[in-house]
Amino acid sequence: MGRRGQRMNVLLDMRVLPLSGAGVATRELVRALLSLPNAPRLTLLVHPAVQGHPEIAELTQGGADLRRFPYGMLTAGQHLPWLASHLRGAGLFHGTHFDVPWTAPSPLVVTIHDLFPLDIPGYTSAPKRAYFRAVCGRALRRAAAVIAVTQYTKDRVVSRFGVDAAKITPVWLAASDAYRPDAPPGEMGVLAREYALEPGYILYAGTTKRHKRVDLLLQVYQTVAAEMPSPPPLCLVGATQEQVLECAGPGGIPDGVRVLGRVPSAHLPMLFRNASVFCSMSSAEGFGLPNLEAMACGTPVVAAASGSVPEVVDDGGILTPSGDVAAAAEALMRVLSDEGLRAELRSRAVGRARLFNWRRTAEATLDVYRRALGGT
Known part of the structure; x- marks a missing residue:
């Protein structure tokens, strides 16, 4: 729940869906959040190109709303404030990618998966490296709370950007339920x-x-x-x-x-x-x-x-x-x-x-949302 017992409203960035690891993780997080008894009201930010994707349809059937956003990652920040302003009540924006709203009336939670553009020589061009450093740094400064997918990633963020460690919560990802030892027939x-x-x-x-x-x-x-x-x-x-x-x-x-x-x-x-x-x-x-x-x-x-x-x-x-x-x-x-x-x-x-569980990840994420909204 959000402030004063309101159901929490979360605008969650799903623009990473076509990408590899981050997209898979975001999809599984949304599934797990929707399954919680105290699930927030989720509005998913999607690119029109994937709006009809079967996995998006599954999430909307599970209770999520959609909002189309026809802008690429590198130009999105300037347009996101308008979307964030449409959140009602105890709203927040969860940026699952470093490209987040430049300004917004709602608290911001950002997830950092890695700092590869800065940590790996030759990973990307010098202009893109500079862009990542600037935009990621701005996101970390603006965020009310930061999720790092491992303690290792948290340590890298603290070392690279000097972010207060207390602001960052390591929240492990997990494998989906389909990954299990027993094989189905055939x-x-x-x-x-x-x-x-x-x-x-x-x-x-x-x-x-x-x-x-x-x-x-x-x-x-x-x-x-x-x-x-x-x-x-x-x-x-x-x-x-x-x-x-x-x-x-x-x-x-x-x-x-x-x-x-x-x-x-x-x-x-x-x-x-x-x-x-x-x-x-x-x-x-x-x-x-x-x-x-x-x-x-x-x-x-x-x-x-x-x-x-x-x-x-x-x-x-x-x-x-x-x-x-x-x-x-x-x-x-x-x-x-x-x-x-x-x-x-x-x-x-x-x-x-077995130590990695999407329900546990969703509950930990919900705790971060509460802290970002000023709860305990």
Whole structure:
């Protein structure tokens, strides 16, 4: 509830929906907020291009309202005050992206997923880096409260911008309920028919952006293939053949690597669940949702210990030094060759994943809303 017992009104920015990790997280947050017994009245800010998206339709059926906003991320700030002024009563604006209202009569909550444009050399152009620093800094100054998706991200915000740590609340993300160890009937048939795969492959899911270090992942697989007879294939989800080629060395994509490209979101839990191991060499993560999705499916994880990854994976997987191809290859070979270790890692992964829950995330987010509105 908002002030004086009013139902809280929240205008929530859903313009990130077409994007990768942040869009998935925002969709799941809205679902969880709508399921709370004390759910706020949610109005979702969407771009007209995704207004008819099935996931948007699902959220409106769950009780959310929509408001069209035909402006891009880089030009939105000047237009958002008009929208925020239409909130009634105990209203606030939740910016799930750093591009938030320049001025608004309602309190502002902003979520920060990462500071990659500032933290990763070459991540973006110098003008965009300067834009991010200016706009993100303004959002952090204006916000009544800030949500960071991990303690790691909170620490980076405090270090980079000097924001009062008390203003920032770490609120973990979670895997959706579809990511679970038990497989629905007929899943093996779909795996074989759609992807010509049998269970037991190595999986990576994500982009080929520089910090994801897919180049190192390919080197890891080459090392494994040189040491192990008939290793399982390495399946890459989320990238095109051309993008993977850009990451490969002069010899091209190694034998045994399958580029599955972008797949239907409904197939992702199946692909995670039937992998023998999930491997990521990413050198920077604000949260690292695929690692958690793998653990929620009971799939062992081998990941580089960088950014937020140790905070999220912890003892639920095997962490290797960032950038260490030999250590990652050795860990992969141990997992692939030792059934007892795989069973132990499956148990640890599921146990760790249970600590991350969207209902808990929604309740923590609602607590941040109350504080932003002057509650306790």
